[in-house]
Amino acid sequence: xxxxxxxxxxxxxxxxxxxxxxxxxxxxxxxxxxxxxxxxxxxxxxxxxxxxxxxxxxxxxxxxxxxxxxxxxxxxxxxxxxxxxxxxxxxxxxxxxxxxxxxxxxxxxxxxxxxx
Amino acid sequence: xxxxxxxxxxxxxxxxxxxxxxxxxxxxxxxxxxxxxxxxxxxxxxxxxxxxxxxxxxxxxxxxxxxxxxxxxxxxxxxxxxxxxxxxxxxxxxxxxxxxxxxxxxxxxxxxxxxxxxxxxxxxxxxxxxxxxxxxxxxxxxxxxxxxxxxxxxxxxxxxxxxxxxxxxxxxxxxxxxxxxxxxxxxxxxxxxxxxxxxxxxxxxxxxxxxxxxxxxxxxxxxxxxxxxxxxxxxxxxxxxxxxxxxxxxxxxxxxxxxxxxxxxxxxxxxxxxxxxxxxxxxxxxxxxxxxxxxxxxxxxxxxxxxxxxxxxxxxxxxxxxxxxxxxxxxxxxxxxxxxxxxxxxxxxxxxxxxxxxxxxxxxxxxxxxxxxxxxxxxxxxxxxxxxxxxxxxxxxxxxxxxxxxxxxxxxxxxxxxxxx
Ligand SMILES: Cc1cc2nc3c(=O)[nH]c(=O)nc-3n(C[C@H](O)[C@H](O)[C@H](O)COP(=O)(O)OP(=O)(O)OC[C@H]3O[C@@H](n4cnc5c(N)ncnc54)[C@H](O)[C@@H]3O)c2cc1C
Ligand code: SF4
Numbered sequence: 460x461x462x463x464x465x466x467x468x469x470x471x472x473x474x475x476x477x478x479x480x481x482x483x484x485x486x487x488x489x490x491x492x493x494x495x496x497x498x499x500x501x502x503x504x505x506x507x508x509x510x511x512x513x514x515x516x517x518x519x520x521x522x523x524x525x526x527x528x529x530x531x532x533x534x535x536x537x538x539x540x541x542x543x544x545x546x547x548x549x550x551x552x553x554x555x556x557x558x559x560x561x562x563x564x565x566x567x568x569x570x571x572x573x574x575x
Numbered sequence: 576x577x578x579x580x581x582x583x584x585x586x587x588x589x590x591x592x593x594x595x596x597x598x599x600x601x602x603x604x605x606x607x608x609x610x611x612x613x614x615x616x617x618x619x620x621x622x623x624x625x626x627x628x629x630x631x632x633x634x635x636x637x638x639x640x641x642x643x644x645x646x647x648x649x650x651x652x653x654x655x656x657x658x659x660x661x662x663x664x665x666x667x668x669x670x671x672x673x674x675x676x677x678x679x680x681x682x683x684x685x686x687x688x689x690x691x692x693x694x695x696x697x698x699x700x701x702x703x704x705x706x707x708x709x710x711x712x713x714x715x716x717x718x719x720x721x722x723x724x725x726x727x728x729x730x731x732x733x734x735x736x737x738x739x740x741x742x743x744x745x746x747x748x749x750x751x752x753x754x755x756x757x758x759x760x761x762x763x764x765x766x767x768x769x770x771x772x773x774x775x776x777x778x779x780x781x782x783x784x785x786x787x788x789x790x791x792x793x794x795x796x797x798x799x800x801x802x803x804x805x806x807x808x809x810x811x812x813x814x815x816x817x818x819x820x821x822x823x824x825x826x827x828x829x830x831x832x833x834x835x836x837x838x839x840x841x842x843x844x845x846x847x848x849x850x851x852x853x854x855x856x857x858x859x860x861x862x863x864x865x866x867x868x869x870x871x872x873x874x875x876x877x878x879x880x881x882x883x884x885x886x887x888x889x890x891x892x893x894x895x896x897x898x899x900x901x902x903x904x905x906x907x908x909x910x911x912x913x914x915x916x917x918x919x920x921x922x923x924x925x926x927x928x929x930x931x932x933x934x935x936x937x938x939x940x941x942x943x944x945x946x947x948x949x950x951x952x953x954x955x956x957x958x959x960x961x962x963x964x965x966x967x968x969x970x971x972x973x974x975x976x977x978x979x980x981x982x983x984x985x986x987x988x989x990x991x992x993x994x995x996x
Contacts, residue, residue: 469781474967510788513630513644514761515736522621525736527630527646536788543761557650571648573627 461487464505468497477501509533513572514546516561521553521575528561531568538565579681583692588614588662590902591682591695593669593847596624597888598879599701599819600652601895602902607661608657608701609903614693615661618668622656623649624703626888627725631754632779636773637889643915645663648888665692670834672698674851677873677910686741697874697902700848701895704841704880712746712839716801722807725751725838729758738762740834745769746799749777749971750886752838753785754836759836767832769793770813772820773947777971779886798822799835808835841884848875858927859883866939867901868894869911876901883929883942886973917983922992924949926970935984941976944995945969953996958986968993 464479473493479501480487486505492498503509511533515525534542547563553575555561562569584828592603595617606613621627626634629645639651648874656663666687673681678696684692706724706897721740723731725747728739743759745752748771753865756766769786776783786793794813798820801812815826843861845853854871861882862870869876878894885891905911913934919941921928928943954963954974959982968974976991983989 466784466787467780469784472778508788512633512761514634515630515733517736523627523734525734527627527644529630529632529644529731534645539761543763547763557647572630572644574650 461528464501466504468500469491470496470500478526479505481505508536510536510539512539514543515567516549516551518555518575519550519552521555523573523575526551526555526561526571526575527573529570529572531560531570534565534567542567579691580683580692583683583690584694585939586614586691588612588693588695589906590697590699590899591616591693592699592701593672593682594701594703594879594881595619595622595663595665596622596701596703596879597626597648597652597891598703598895598898599624599699600649600656600700601892602878602899603661603663604652604655604659604900605896605899609899611899611903611906612762613661614657614695615663616667616669616682617663617665620666622653622663622665628726628729629754630733631757632827634888636886638892645656648951649767652892653866659932669702669847672700672847672851672875674872676873678906680874696906697876699876699878699895699898699902700870700881701877701879701898702844702881704884705844706841707837707839709835709837712798712837714746714802714835714837715801716804716812717803719802719804719806719808721804721834722802723834723836725755725836728755728834728836732758732762738764739836740764740808740832742767742832743834744799744830744832745836745838747771747777747838747840748783748793748795749838749840750779750782751841752836753778753782755838756791757785757789760791760884764834766791767830769815770797770799772798772816772900774818775969800827802835808833811835817882837956838957841849841880843881843884845877845881848872848877848881853877856927856931858921858930861929861930863932864930865911865913865916866930866934866937867904867911868898868930869901869905874902874905876905883927885942886971890973890975893940900962915987917986918988920988920990922955922990924952924968924993925991928991933978933983933989935986936980938977938979939983941978941991943974943976943991944972945974949993949995951995952993954991954993956989956991958989965993
């Protein structure tokens with residue numbers, strides 16, 4: 460079955476409207492992009508979308524009650540709920556510095572973005 | 576020099592920066608680099624303004640050429656500030672600004688160690704914006720808990736680690752509303768709807784995508800009109816609006832939710848400036864400024880969200896630096912002089928533009944927003960024959976346009992318009 464995905468490219472501020480035609484998980488055609496970066500992104504968006512995930516985790520004895528963290532790299536979108544369940548269990552102790560790896564999940568580093 | 580408050584200890588600086596968000600930090604850093612004696616004041620107990628609570632990536636692509644989260648962006652500026660030895664005080668709330676004469680400004684602030692007065696030759700005002708509340712957008716109903724502004728919900732969740740509710744309705748599809756929708760959904764709350772008054776989403780494309788990621792329904796051309804509940808929010812009433820934003824009778828429906836988050840826009844926080852007679856532009860709700868970001872009161876400069884609501888922190892930091900350059904020039908020359916001031920006016924489909932007056936003696940960035948979304952348009956300034964093709968324009972995306980001194984020097988006035996070619 461043919462499917463058409465439409466979205467606004469977010470790679471640069473031009474925001475081209477891109478259409479991707481897909482059949483049985485295979486990309487047939489990409490339309491509407493004005494540069495190769497947009498095309499690459501759109502294909503990735505359809506085949507296996509990835510996101511950087513952020514949350515906060517509790518910290519003991521910190522200046523603020525939590526530190527914010529992010530995944531060091533984008534992870535497959537469908538794995539987000541699993542990652543969030545893992546992160547919900549973590550607690551850490553101050554001091555934490557920006558850039559510290561506070562945990563690792565499935566080979567992905569979880570990095571502090573705020574110190575405590 | 577007179578002593579306005581005889582019992583209050585007095586400090587003295589070249590320039591006082593009010594607000595320690597990105598605008599204020601960038602100003603203070605620049606001022607120090609330019610050799611000024613500068614004091615930065617912020618009422619929070621940490622620097623960074625709203626950035627420490629904006630934990631998503633999307634900051635600094637222009638300014639640091641790298642995509643950072645809010646706290647990381649703030650930490651970079653804070654590090655530079657400390658390295659340079661900029662004097663700053665947190666938990667220092669400015670109560671009042673007084674303008675005695677061009678080079679005699681007075682700032683009164685409270686802090687844990689008491690009240691202080693500061694004399695300064697110039698003031699850079701970078702106190703950010705305030706959020707619109709439920710009553711300002713006409714929501715009526717029971718007095719219940721569970722109604723938050725987006726900023727309040729964000730502080731609760733991303734500073735204190737407390738989820739504000741389980742079933743959430745968000746009013747407003749601007750970036751703030753969308754980013755909050757993602758955070759709630761990630762943390763396991765159910766975002767039942769995002770309600771947007773306009774017929775198009777208010778946020779940047781990259782943020783609108785969030786709704787698809789989490790299957791969150793977006794109701795365009797709808798508004799929340801009523802909240803009901805006993806003690807806590809239980810349901811909210813939504814109604815559809817027509818093209819004139821008038822409610823359509825009979826289109827009402829209820830959504831059950833325990834939390835209503837209002838993300839209905841920001842307004843520059845300029846009360847203290849109004850008190851000293853600073854002229855306000857009704858379009859931006861911020862001060863009228865010249866190309867050094869000086870307000871109508873000489874020696875009072877403004878930057879960041881106190882000047883105009885920005886969607887990109889990069890521009891905020893850039894404005895902060897410019898205001899500091901302005902303060903330096905003001906202090907050195909005893910004022911900012913220009914042969915003439917070229918007035919910048921809004922034309923077709925341009926809702927707002929800053930700065931308002933240009934000297935024509937320096938290059939300048941205009942920051943503007945359109946009134947409605949359009950495609951394949953041209954940004955034009957007929958007086959100087961400037962034309963720039965833009966494939967898409969949206970009210971959510973501020974347009975930044977660089978003009979060279981030579982281009983504008985001979986103009987008397989500039990009209991900025993966005994039109995179909
Ligand atoms: C939810 C959200 C998401 C955003 N996402 C992005 C993004 O992805 N990318 C991006 O580039 N930008 C983003 N922005 C925009 C950006 O964060 C803002 O434009 C920027 O923070 C504005 O900086 P500011 O310094 O003008 O104001 P603020 O950061 O608001 O700082 C103002 C400071 O002034 C202090 N202050 C106020 N009054 C007083 C007083 N009387 N005395 C002393 N201190 C005072 C306050 O405590 C505060 O610290 C986002 C904004 C929001 C709200
Ligand atoms: S397709 Fe290319 S030009 Fe168009 S928005 Fe994407 S990155 Fe920008």
